[in-house]
Amino acid sequence: MAAPKPLIRPEDITICESTQQMISKARRDGVELFFDRAAEMKPCPIGADSACCKHCSMGPCRMNPSDPYRKVGVCGASIDTISARNFGRMVAAGTAAHTDHGMAMLELFRGVIEGTITDFQIKDHLKLHEVAASLDIETNGRAIEEVARDVYRELEKTYTQVEGEIPLVKRVPAKTLETWRREGIVPRGAMREIMEMMHRTAIGVDQDYENLAKQISRTALADGWGGSMVSTDISDILFGTPAPVEISVDLGVLKEDQVNIIVHGHEPSLLESMMVSTAAPSLQAMAREAGAKGINLVGMCCSGLEVLSRHGIPHAGNFSSTEAALVTGAVDAMTVDIQCIKQDLHKVAGCYDTVFVTTNYRAKIEGALHIELDEHDPLKCTDEIVIKAIGRFKNRSQPIEIPRRVSRGVHGFSHEYIKYMLGGSFRGGYEPLNDNIINGRIRGVAGVVGCTNPRSKQDFSHVELVKELIKNDVLVVQTGCSQVALAKAGLTTPGAAAMAGPGLAEVCETVGIPPVLGLGACVDNSRILMAVAEMVKTGGLGDAIADLPVAGCAPEWMSEKAIAIGQYFVASGVYTVFGHTFPITRETKFEKLLFAGLERQGLGTWGFADSPQDMARLMLAHIDKKRRELGIDK
Ligand code: SF4
Numbered sequence: 001m002a003a004p005k006p007l008i009r010p011e012d013i014t015i016c017e018s019t020q021q022m023i024s025k026a027r028r029d030g031v032e033l034f035f036d037r038a039a040e041m042k043p044c045p046i047g048a049d050s051a052c053c054k055h056c057s058m059g060p061c062r063m064n065p066s067d068p069y070r071k072v073g074v075c076g077a078s079i080d081t082i083s084a085r086n087f088g089r090m091v092a093a094g095t096a097a098h099t100d101h102g103m104a105m106l107e108l109f110r111g112v113i114e115g116t117i118t119d120f121q122i123k124d125h126l127k128l129h130e131v132a133a134s135l136d137i138e139t140n141g142r143a144i145e146e147v148a149r150d151v152y153r154e155l156e157k158t159y160t161q162v163e164g165e166i167p168l169v170k171r172v173p174a175k176t177l178e179t180w181r182r183e184g185i186v187p188r189g190a191m192r193e194i195m196e197m198m199h200r201t202a203i204g205v206d207q208d209y210e211n212l213a214k215q216i217s218r219t220a221l222a223d224g225w226g227g228s229m230v231s232t233d234i235s236d237i238l239f240g241t242p243a244p245v246e247i248s249v250d251l252g253v254l255k256e257d258q259v260n261i262i263v264h265g266h267e268p269s270l271l272e273s274m275m276v277s278t279a280a281p282s283l284q285a286m287a288r289e290a291g292a293k294g295i296n297l298v299g300m301c302c303s304g305l306e307v308l309s310r311h312g313i314p315h316a317g318n319f320s321s322t323e324a325a326l327v328t329g330a331v332d333a334m335t336v337d338i339q340c341i342k343q344d345l346h347k348v349a350g351c352y353d354t355v356f357v358t359t360n361y362r363a364k365i366e367g368a369l370h371i372e373l374d375e376h377d378p379l380k381c382t383d384e385i386v387i388k389a390i391g392r393f394k395n396r397s398q399p400i401e402i403p404r405r406v407s408r409g410v411h412g413f414s415h416e417y418i419k420y421m422l423g424g425s426f427r428g429g430y431e432p433l434n435d436n437i438i439n440g441r442i443r444g445v446a447g448v449v450g451c452t453n454p455r456s457k458q459d460f461s462h463v464e465l466v467k468e469l470i471k472n473d474v475l476v477v478q479t480g481c482s483q484v485a486l487a488k489a490g491l492t493t494p495g496a497a498a499m500a501g502p503g504l505a506e507v508c509e510t511v512g513i514p515p516v517l518g519l520g521a522c523v524d525n526s527r528i529l530m531a532v533a534e535m536v537k538t539g540g541l542g543d544a545i546a547d548l549p550v551a552g553c554a555p556e557w558m559s560e561k562a563i564a565i566g567q568y569f570v571a572s573g574v575y576t577v578f579g580h581t582f583p584i585t586r587e588t589k590f591e592k593l594l595f596a597g598l599e600r601q602g603l604g605t606w607g608f609a610d611s612p613q614d615m616a617r618l619m620l621a622h623i624d625k626k627r628r629e630l631g632i633d634k
């Protein structure tokens, strides 16, 4: 019998001390986590370099990544065709995820307007008017419902339009849009772009990597300036635009003497309804009768970030900590909807008698309890889950171990709020962002976003990269699981300005903001697009997004959604660095196009690095290059 393999030390798996503690507990409990499987399952090197194709049954065809032009597929497809097609399908899948999420928000909005959905309302009239104005819809003297109806009709075109340009390109800076038009990459409608991407990547269709790259950009832009942006706008209209709010993050937000309910996923409607259910006096009384001091509602992943940003609901952790939360034994119910939900959560929940519930018809898990959220009667679902959670609390039989760590921070920085804080405009006013960039107090702006991934030490690259950036006077904006990593590390408090360079620290202290601004869920990267568009329109930093001293990074990415996001930032003009892995074969024409050629077309470009120090070095070099080109640094 082979000797058992030595286990990787928890501190080598993650820098999140709570998750380390729970990895140790899971091992004692004999419960397997995804970290264990990542260690066990070695990625296929050919697949990791995107050098294989299985688009037809003459294959699968495997190329040799170290000699990529030595052979071609049975049909003759070259390495460039194969990797461009693979990349295109990842972009199509990521775009489909965000646009389908946005479509669900739009359907909810339609139900509210038509009066068939009454448990949700139009909460943010100001945002509705701003969205309407950005779409050239008249608002003066018109009833809210009338404006909302026109906004709905216009935004629906983001999905269904078959020719022309998606409505929200009206927000794109003129020179950036001109480049897109010249390159033929302005999206028509998301459904059309995703469909065409899938068609063109099928056997025997588009076999020119440069031509494929155009459709890859067009599809990704239908996500960033389409589905994702619609989702953010409609969620703000229905649930309120975030404003800075003090928050608590980490597994220590779970409470031993309360009924703990975790909501994990991406669509905010479930958590908004859960907030109503958990506050209901009858259910609160039921919890007290069961011996609990109350009901503790907690978010995880991006659903959690939606309500953390809007309502300050505590957040237990990011993608890599969802199993760890269950290992505490303290979670009475975990509900999930769509995206980034590991199938094994159901199994891990079973090990601790936690009630685990899927709630969306698009995302069931074999064997798991399904209680569907019907937005026409959402409380029916969420009340039932609360009752089940109370039942589990009453009959708790598992030993409970809750890590004690809780970090605090300030989050909820929508782009509207950043604009307001910085003097009503990105330039002018009392602490203008653009002027602080021009005078050099702020060297540039970086978006650090995206997932965590068991193939790299959880949170490490996020935290080290952001520390390096702020130390060099780069203001950091964040979304998704990265934002949670930095919140846990305590860098989202105004006091973190002490870790920033002198210029950035001065700005942060004057305005009273942290050097790291959390903007929301991964779908809210659209807020970063809006912020960079606003910087261009304000003036003084060039005419296109590609002129700005800004850069983006997803240091620990794992989802196809991240590839779609990266590509829409690149196509919008942003230098975007990905960490640890990149699905491409080196020294190929397609690689050269993504990492240099797109920039020559007036778009942004991709970068790649394996360590956070190298990621920071690449981003700072790009920011400095842009500053020199703008003439604000000699
Ligand atoms: Fe092989 Fe071509 Fe079929 Fe891909 S499409 S599996 S390269 S034969």
Ligand code: MSK
Pocket (backbone or CB within 6 Å): 266, 301, 302, 318, 319, 339, 340, 449, 450, 451, 452, 479, 480, 481, 482, 521, 522, 523, 558, 559, 561, 562
């Ligand atoms: S949840 S896509 S792991 S950011 Fe939006 Fe986190 Fe990445 Fe999922």
